[in-house]
Structures are given as C-alpha cells and as structure tokens.
Amino acid sequence: MKRWLRFAALLLVGGAGLWVWSARQALHDFPDILPAYSAKEYCSCRFVMGFDAAYCRRYVEQYLPLASLEEDTARQSVSAQGLGRRQQAAVQGAGEGCRLLP
Numbered sequence: 001m002k003r004w005l006r007f008a009a010l011l012l013v014g015g016a017g018l019w020v021w022s023a024r025q026a027l028h029d030f031p032d033i034l035p036a037y038s039a040k041e042y043c044s045c046r047f048v049m050g051f052d053a054a055y056c057r058r059y060v061e062q063y064l065p066l067a068s069l070e071e072d073t074a075r076q077s078v079s080a081q082g083l084g085r086r087q088q089a090a091v092q093g094a095g096e097g098c099r100l101l102p
Helices: 002-022 024-048 053-061
Strands: 068-072 077-082 085-093 097-100
Touching: 002 024, 024 053, 024 068, 024 077, 024 085, 024 097, 053 068
Parallel strands: none
Antiparallel strands: 068 077, 077 085, 085 097
C-alpha cells in the first residue's frame, strides 16, 4: 500500500511539474494581465464613455484588487498597478478608444 501511495504521489508531482513547464509562458505573463485590463477598462469607462471617476473606479476594482489606480485627466491617461506590475492606457483619438501604452 505504501509503495502505491509513493508512486501516486510521485506521478502527481511529476504531472504538476510537466504542466508548469508547458504553461511557463502563460504563468510568466499573468501578472501583467491585471493592471493592463484595469488601466484599459478604466480609461474606456472614464474618457470614452464619460462616466464619473468614482463609478469607474468601483467598476474596475469589483473584479480584482489593485495597489494603485491613477488618472491623468489632462492627458486622458490611466496608470494601474497590481501584482507588482504597472500598466498605462490612454485615449488614442476620437472614435478609437483607449490603448495600452508601451
């Protein structure tokens, strides 16, 4: 019985290791998703749709918490930080909406 449990545990750990190895790029990219999504959605809500800042902040933060969310009204841009990463989005022009900045 002990041999079978050891084999099952080894198989489980090996399978998890293979999955992590195969998904390494997606796992590496994941921390960028939260601030990128938040910056772009807040920018669209605030500057394209024209909603007030409090509504857009609640809308964006209802999904995942952020470390910071900063708005530059003059430049119509937003900076969001979460999971140790920072992303920015800005309005591109009339009819174009918001876009992530490099």
